[in-house]
Amino acid sequence: MASMATFDPQLDLVLERTIDVPVHLVWKAWTTPELLKKWFTPAPWQTVDCEIDLRPGGAFRTVMQSPDGAKFPNVGCYLAVVPNQNLVWTSALGPGYRPLPGPTESTGTATLSFNFTVSLELTADGNRTKYVARAMHGDAAACQQHAAMGFAEGWGAALDQLIAVATTIA
Amino acid sequence: MASMATFDPQLDLVLERTIDVPVHLVWKAWTTPELLKKWFTPAPWQTVDCEIDLRPGGAFRTVMQSPDGAKFPNVGCYLAVVPNQNLVWTSALGPGYRPLPGPTESTGTATLSFNFTVSLELTADGNRTKYVARAMHGDAAACQQHAAMGFAEGWGAALDQLIAVATTIA
Numbered sequence: 001m002a003s004m005a006t007f008d009p010q011l012d013l014v015l016e017r018t019i020d021v022p023v024h025l026v027w028k029a030w031t032t033p034e035l036l037k038k039w040f041t042p043a044p045w046q047t048v049d050c051e052i053d054l055r056p057g058g059a060f061r062t063v064m065q066s067p068d069g070a071k072f073p074n075v076g077c078y079l080a081v082v083p084n085q086n087l088v089w090t091s092a093l094g095p096g097y098r099p100l101p102g103p104t105e106s107t108g109t110a111t112l113s114f115n116f117t118v119s120l121e122l123t124a125d126g127n128r129t130k131y132v133a134r135a136m137h138g139d140a141a142a143c144q145q146h147a148a149m150g151f152a153e154g155w156g157a158a159l160d161q162l163i164a165v166a167t168t169i170a
Numbered sequence: 171m172a173s174m175a176t177f178d179p180q181l182d183l184v185l186e187r188t189i190d191v192p193v194h195l196v197w198k199a200w201t202t203p204e205l206l207k208k209w210f211t212p213a214p215w216q217t218v219d220c221e222i223d224l225r226p227g228g229a230f231r232t233v234m235q236s237p238d239g240a241k242f243p244n245v246g247c248y249l250a251v252v253p254n255q256n257l258v259w260t261s262a263l264g265p266g267y268r269p270l271p272g273p274t275e276s277t278g279t280a281t282l283s284f285n286f287t288v289s290l291e292l293t294a295d296g297n298r299t300k301y302v303a304r305a306m307h308g309d310a311a312a313c314q315q316h317a318a319m320g321f322a323e324g325w326g327a328a329l330d331q332l333i334a335v336a337t338t339i340a
Contacts, residue, residue: 003227005266056226056250057173079249079267080226092262092269096175097249099262099285099308115269138269 004088004119005136011143013135015155021166023124026131027084028169029162030120035169036062039161042154054081059095075100079117084124090117112149114142131159174258174289175306181313183305185325191336193294196301197254198339199332200290205339206232209331212324224251229265245270249287254294260287282319284312301329 007014019026029035033050040047041064048071049063056078064072077095080088092115094100116135123130133155137143177184189196199205203220210217211234218241219233230246247265250258262285264270286305293300303325307313 003223003225003229003266005227005264005268011268053173055173057175088267090263090267090269093260093287094175094308096173096306097258097260097287097289098175098181098306099260099287099312101309117263117267117269119267136266136268138264139271142269 005117007134008136010140011137013137013143013147013151015133015152015159016131017156017159018125018128018130019159019163020127021129021163022127023084023122023129025166025169026122026129026162027087029166030087035165039165040158041065042157042161053095054078056081057095057097060089080119085122087120088117091115092117112146114138114145116142116146133159175287177304178306180310181307183307183313183317183321185303185322185329186301187326187329188295188298188300189329189333190298191333192297193254193292193299195336195339196292196299196332197257199336200257205335209335210328211235212327212331223265224248226251227265227267230259250289255292257290258287261285262287282316284308284315286312286316303329 029039031052031054033052036052037047037050040062044067046065047062048065051059051061053059058078060076060078062074064074066072074091075094076089076091077093077097078089080086091112114137116137119134119136121132121134135146135151137146199209201222201224203222206222207217207220210232214237216235217232218235221229221231223229226248228248230248232244234242234244236242245264246259246261247263247267248259250256261282284307286307289304289306291302291304305316305321307316
């Protein structure tokens with residue numbers, strides 16, 4: 001069993017909600033590029049490209065596009081993949097667990113100056129899902145910066161979009 | 171199955187040798203703190219402390235000590251653990267997959283300015299072991315810096331020490 005870091009309110013941001021979507025559709029929305037592109041980035045931003053190599057060490061790539069058309073590529077690496085239960089990926093590593101290129105201060109995201117690891121934890125509750133998305137940071141400054149960028153609003157809005165997409169594939 | 175990065179001679183350093191040690195003893199030497207302390211750092215340096223939480227996401231901590239007594243703590247995170255076959259860990263993440271604290275240029279090692287991921291690949295050959303240790307870097311500069319620091323000599327000398335230790339536990 002993988003060892004996740006203990007929750008630390010100084011270092012972690014969490015979105016927790018029980019949603020009216022069966023767990024297998026939440027998983028499908030997170031792991032199917034054509035679906036993820038429809039919900040991952042709060043409008044009017046878009047996710048215009050996505051690559052998912054769904055295994056530990058596999059690539060998670062997205063390209064986000066701003067309303068004025070600027071593109072922002074991101075790359076991360078999956079660390080844990082437990083279907084319908086747990087998906088973990090980090091911006092601190094690239095595909096195949098390789099550290100990211102560039103000076104060591106580089107991150108996998110074009111828009112952030114810090115790294116984070118996301119743990120998505122799903123629990124089936126009949127046709128509903130307890131949805132917990134945790135973003136882990138290395139220090140309080142990075143956590144605060146992520147919070148100030150609108151983590152709660154952004155991830156919440158994306159989750160609303162995920163729910164809307166899930167209804168189309170139910 | 172985990173997805174390892176493809177070997178890249180511009181980015182990877184490799185120590186490959188077939189040694190007269192059974193694979194289970196090589197694994198034991200890499201995964202038992204009291205044994206690892208005896209071989210991991212080429213003399214006259216020493217590894218004076220070691221913590222091994224042997225599972226994906228688990229901590230790999232060492233404290234190296236220079237001949238004049240200065241201590242250098244290092245921390246990393248295991249990514250893949252396949253007994254007697256494959257051990258993968260990175261300096262780019264701390265325990266529980268959490269990014270490391272400090273500015274994003276921080277690494278898990280007190281002595282290096284870049285991150286690396288190590289993949290140890292073991293293949294049994296009767297009572298011998300084909301031993302492949304690969305250090306993966308994010309760019310050629312980091313790889314060259316690691317090479318210039320004496321990767322080949324250092325890891326080779328440590329492997330000689332591992333062999334000597336293994337004979338004491340055979």
